[in-house]
Amino acid sequence: MELLLDGFLKALRLMLGGDAEVWQITLLSLQVSGTATLLSLVVGIPFGTFLALIQFPGRRLCISLVNTGMGLPPVVVGLLLSILLWRSGPLGFLQLIYTPAAMMMAQVVIAFPIVAGLTMAAFQTLNPQLAMQLLGIGASRWQLLWLLGKEAQLPLLAAVMAGFGGVISEVGSVMMVGGNIKGQTRVLTTATVLETQKGNFAIAIALGLILLTLSFMVNLVLTSLQQRQQIRWPSLS
């Protein structure tokens, strides 16, 4: 218990005291995971929409792959991407190994199936009659997609939060492709592992708490967005 209290106090001290290194690590975590989430939305939402709305040969297989992808072990993604990006690998000439860019790439791979799968599920909850009605009153293809998206905004925002949550908390892939280099690729999760390994448990707990706080704040914003409308369910008590 003492350790937890120690960690909690240390977290406050680090956050409020403006420890430069901790701020830099926190900022990098946000940059890497934030960018990765955005990029995964850019590819994942269209792909999920495609899976939901379009019939094509091999659709079921594709959907199964995406759903399996939601459970991809980050460390495996990190290992495979490392093998590609190492100097001894086919993409070594890009010099991406041990850079934040590589970390973003790994996290896009992790978040993409989550976003795509949940987007697909979001659109599949919609009534196909709605699409037909919209087309009937003259909606263009882009307008159709936009309006369907608005209808499905609750589960779509859930997809965003799930994608972000999946990557801000992972350590396996960023450790491998990033190398946890001080001042360059160290993020909150990898720093926590380092401090744990060194036996500095109070600092490790502090970093963990900072990570949770960060994640909470981002999700607070997204949840406010998601829960704008007051939907009145009958009382179930």
Next chain:
Amino acid sequence: MGLRALLCRTILVLLTCVFLLPPLVAAQTNQNLILATTTSTQDSGLLDVLVPVFEQKTGYRVKTVAVGTGQALTMGKRGDADVLLTHAPAAEKPLVDEGWLLDRVSFMYNDFVVVGPQADPAQVRSAQSAAAALKRLAESKVPFISRGDQSGTHKQEQSLWKASGLVPQGDWYIESGQGMGATLRIASEKSAYTLTDRSTYLHLQKTLTSTILFAGDPVLRNVYSVMRVNPAKHSGVNSEGGKAFHAWLLGDEARELIRQYGAKEFGQPLFFLETRP
């Protein structure tokens, strides 16, 4: 049909952009120097002192990747690093002989110590040599925590068992598979023995119940060497950077920093310099 084509095209364009973005964003420079080292070296904090000084002096951007000794040496063999800083002479020498690594210089050392519970049930304290200490541990069957991860410390431990003619096995011999800090904590919690480098122990001493019970046998010397990855074996190795770091590490400025490191905090330097060849 229109919707399908639209979505298909959009996805293809976006995929292309997303995966072209990082390479454009990444800094294309040969000022990157990859230094592969071990977790215990990094945990000692020495590199946090040395590397910034080198970076400022030469403008190189050093990527210090701390992995297990096994992985560090493999990285050297594959050309995924430019310079190595490890402490496993037995594993380093074959790679030098085979031409994968160049200019191996043993430049500093510290020692391994056996730590354990104050009460010392295995009576390691009064052992006359490391081999004798290990024999007592094996016979007493008091728990002993091994790194079990092919690290420099683990290899040293294995060579000590071999030298004493013993094969450690049984419920008392526990392999943690983790770094030195975590292993020390396990030993402390279980009132067990373990082999550790002195530096990591000193860093954590205040939070552990274990004390140093055996030290001083010459076989417990932990020798650190720096070596360059042979650029002739792999393209992409930063040969100039490797030479620069190698030379700087063996020079006066680095030696002074190493000599003083830890003296203030622990009352004793954590590393000792080998005399210059």
